[in-house]
Amino acid sequence: MSAFSKYILATGLLIMICINGFAQTDRKNSLSLGWGVSTPASDGNFLNNAAWTNPSLQWDYRIIPQLSIGLFAGYGTTNEKGVTNDIYDGATVSGHSDRTLSHLTTAVTLRYFPWENRGLLQPYLLLSGGMQYANFEITGDTIYTTQHKNWAAVAVPGIGARIYPIATKGLFVDLNGTWKWAGNGLPVMDINSQSNIEIRLSVGIGF
16 A cells, blocks of 8 residues: 555544544534624615624524524624615605614524534524514704614524534534524615625534
């Protein structure tokens, strides 16, 4: 057997040992801290630009190797200034405006992991549902200052993956992409809901 063949064989055995070693661990809980970016999924949203500040905290419990349930809490805020054409009190209003949106989201999450073996790479399907508190505010040259606060339902389907850099440790990186719909609206602007595409990167630990 050549030296190269021995190297390939040894590398393969090492990978199998790492994966199997991790599969034998029994870390059912995980806690992660994440950051993300959110951008509107369609025209007509209250804001049209991306929100870069979206910290979140999440706890998960692995019911079985393929399924986990958890709790999610995340906060986001963004501001948009410029010349806009808005529907305000049923009429089209053009001019400079200053718009702010902040929201707090709380949800129950379900993750489905198609492969039972808890290897180094764990893709999953994500479904979350809960409530979102939103605070909308708009003011402008031709718009009276308006503030509106409300609670509404939120639904978040998506896909993602968890990566464990060290097989026998509980540390992981979680990356997911989701479509987020929330029923929060701003009646004075005839907006009845919000829809966004979100990308979130989290760092966590299993225990």
